[in-house]
Amino acid sequence: MKTVFQRTPTLKNCKTHYCPGCGHGIAHRLVAEAIDELDIRGKTIGIAPVGCAVLAYDYLDVDMVEVAHGRAPAVATGMKRTNPDKIIFSYQGDGDLAAIGTAEIIHAAHRGEHITVIFINNAVFGMTGGQMAPTTIVGQKTATTPKGRNITTEGHPLKVSELIASLPGAVFVERVSVSNPAQIRKAKKAIKHAFELQLNKTAGLAFVEVLSPCPTYWRMSPVKAMEWIEDEMTKVFPLGRLKDVE
Amino acid sequence: MSERVLICGNEAMGEAAVMAGVDAYFGYPITPQNEFTAYMAKRMPEEGRIFLQTESELAAINMVYGASATGKRAMTSSSSPGISLMQEGISYLAGAELPAVVVNVMRGGPGLGNIAPSQGDYFQATRGGGHGDYRTIAIGPSTVQELIDYMQLAFELADEYRTPVTILADGILGQMMEPVTFRKRKPRKLPPKDWALTGAEGRGQNIVRSLWLKEGALENHNYKLQEKYKKIEKNEVICEQYAVDDAEIVLVAYGVAARMVKAAVIKARKHGIKAGWIRPVTLWPFPTEQISKAAEDFKIFLTVEMSLGQMVDDVKLAVEGKCPVLFYGRPGGGIPGPEQILEKIKQLSITPKATAIKS
Numbered sequence: 001m002k003t004v005f006q007r008t009p010t011l012k013n014c015k016t017h018y019c020p021g022c023g024h025g026i027a028h029r030l031v032a033e034a035i036d037e038l039d040i041r042g043k044t045i046g047i048a049p050v051g052c053a054v055l056a057y058d059y060l061d062v063d064m065v066e067v068a069h070g071r072a073p074a075v076a077t078g079m080k081r082t083n084p085d086k087i088i089f090s091y092q093g094d095g096d097l098a099a100i101g102t103a104e105i106i107h108a109a110h111r112g113e114h115i116t117v118i119f120i121n122n123a124v125f126g127m128t129g130g131q132m133a134p135t136t137i138v139g140q141k142t143a144t145t146p147k148g149r150n151i152t153t154e155g156h157p158l159k160v161s162e163l164i165a166s167l168p169g170a171v172f173v174e175r176v177s178v179s180n181p182a183q184i185r186k187a188k189k190a191i192k193h194a195f196e197l198q199l200n201k202t203a204g205l206a207f208v209e210v211l212s213p214c215p216t217y218w219r220m221s222p223v224k225a226m227e228w229i230e231d232e233m234t235k236v237f238p239l240g241r242l243k244d245v246e
Numbered sequence: 247m248s249e250r251v252l253i254c255g256n257e258a259m260g261e262a263a264v265m266a267g268v269d270a271y272f273g274y275p276i277t278p279q280n281e282f283t284a285y286m287a288k289r290m291p292e293e294g295r296i297f298l299q300t301e302s303e304l305a306a307i308n309m310v311y312g313a314s315a316t317g318k319r320a321m322t323s324s325s326s327p328g329i330s331l332m333q334e335g336i337s338y339l340a341g342a343e344l345p346a347v348v349v350n351v352m353r354g355g356p357g358l359g360n361i362a363p364s365q366g367d368y369f370q371a372t373r374g375g376g377h378g379d380y381r382t383i384a385i386g387p388s389t390v391q392e393l394i395d396y397m398q399l400a401f402e403l404a405d406e407y408r409t410p411v412t413i414l415a416d417g418i419l420g421q422m423m424e425p426v427t428f429r430k431r432k433p434r435k436l437p438p439k440d441w442a443l444t445g446a447e448g449r450g451q452n453i454v455r456s457l458w459l460k461e462g463a464l465e466n467h468n469y470k471l472q473e474k475y476k477k478i479e480k481n482e483v484i485c486e487q488y489a490v491d492d493a494e495i496v497l498v499a500y501g502v503a504a505r506m507v508k509a510a511v512i513k514a515r516k517h518g519i520k521a522g523w524i525r526p527v528t529l530w531p532f533p534t535e536q537i538s539k540a541a542e543d544f545k546i547f548l549t550v551e552m553s554l555g556q557m558v559d560d561v562k563l564a565v566e567g568k569c570p571v572l573f574y575g576r577p578g579g580g581i582p583g584p585e586q587i588l589e590k591i592k593q594l595s596i597t598p599k600a601t602a603i604k605s
């Protein structure tokens with residue numbers, strides 16, 4: 001029988017701790033596929049965030065480190081500067097990267113670190129119980145915005161990709177989504193490209209923002225959550241390539 | 247470099263770190279350690295090694311964490327407020343069992359304090375400083391020569407025990423110039439870094455972590471750390487003593503304060519006062535045994551610090567109530583000079599034992 005689809009080797013054969021309908025599983029697979037297709041498992045070092053994906057090393061079969069909340073881009077800098085031939089990537093959520101780790105990601109991009117950053121935006125803090133993230137959209141109800149995010153008290157959602165794209169040190173910035181198969185294919189291409197740039201020694205930071213569902217804290221079914229990404233999230237966070245090497 | 251050279255402490259530490267094989271230095275400007283960072287900015291590229299000025303101390307310690315996780319020798323230097331910011335990273339280094347050398351050129355605190363020399367960070371350095379049940383090795387040199395001599399040891403202890411090591415200097419040591427010799431000791435035999443993240447080529451995955459969620463896993467991890475700390479306490483204490491055996495008054499001090507104490511003790515002996523001193527070089531592990539032994543015969547202990555009393559707690563724990571432990575110190579940039587210390591020694595030498603015990 002012809003094999004038309006199989007688990008990519010870098011994705012471990014195990015159950016994950018993620019909730020039903022969570023987007024991390026898809027994003028993990030795309031990262032693993034990119035690593036295997038580029039044949040870089042033997043020289044890749046990954047950095048797990050603090051948040052739901054803290055156990056990413058249980059699912060991705062590459063050398064990995066777990067770091068303090070938000071500090072992944074600084075850790076990545078320390079790794080890449082001392083190991084320029086290794087492929088270094090961080091995998092961070094929106095609490096990790098867009099709240100507590102803002103300084104680290106801005107300055108890593110600003111310095112043009114040759115690293116790959118996969119930024120999972122699900123508009124909420126997942127692990128701690130669904131609190132507001134900087135990326136929570138206006139009106140969205142969370143544990144800490146029970147009446148919905150209000151711009152007069154909580155401000156507007158932070159558009160991280162647009163911020164990063166404004167920095168000369170970032171060479172590739174794209175916002176993708178895992179809300180349907182077509183978008184997942186585009187997401188895969190972007191993630192693979194973000195690794196390839198590092199492999200090609202293209203100077204600068206490669207950044208992929210992935211809009212990802214959190215059915216548990218959005219209080220939605222998995223299907224409804226995918227629809228919410230397309231109907232609501234993409235209005236605030238438009239998909240597409242913001243920047244690429246010429 | 248085997249001839250005598252005149253150099254300030256901050257630059258001396260930089261050169262010593264280069265000699266000790268540091269692969270990467272990450273730092274953020276703060277007084278009074280800026281000469282260190284500037285020296286590394288010049289020297290590290292000359293050696294083809296990594297220097298990076300970071301956006302914050304948080305970033306600096308986490309870059310150290312990253313470089314160290316790949317098996318490289320990495321360090322940072324800062325001063326008190328910056329070291330406070332690094333405590334998160336130091337706790338993670340301890341938890342993840344990563345080697346690192348952190349230099350603290352202490353200044354006055356709390357808060358922004360001032361830029362004068364101080365020993366106010368003793369608690370922070372010896373108690374762990376960050377969250378969790380851990381210790382970090384802390385070395386307290388007292389001369390520029392010692393800043394050099396203990397740098398290689400700091401890296402070796404960090405690698406051997408996979409734990410962060412602090413060199414606790416102060417504004418005087420960092421700024422002061424002294425004639426020194428750069429000499430390399432025979433390196434320790436160190437275990438291979440087979441835990442390092444180097445890409446999993448031809449082997450299974452390596453993971454560097456400090457999160458242990460499964461029931462009992464963190465408890466076991468803490469027992470494992472504790473075992474390591476016990477081994478460090480048993481094997482790595484460094485302590486200097488002078489005229490303790492026949493002394494009636496024993497002064498305990500470290501770092502620059504110990505130099506003032508030495509001068510005072512020598513003068514006291516000239517006055518016929520039986521004084522001696524104990525100088526902890528490693529502040530953790532603390533020379534508890536040495537002090538406890540000295541306290542077997544009745545003596546008055548006088549701890550002298552450039553703070554309002556931090557190490558004195560460890561002296562009391564070592565003495566265990568067998569002898570009176572008194573304290574003299576000045577905080578916030580105040581320096582307890584040899585004359586002032588000598589005055590204290592003189593007062594104690596005429597104090598009846600009973601009064602000493604009460605105080």
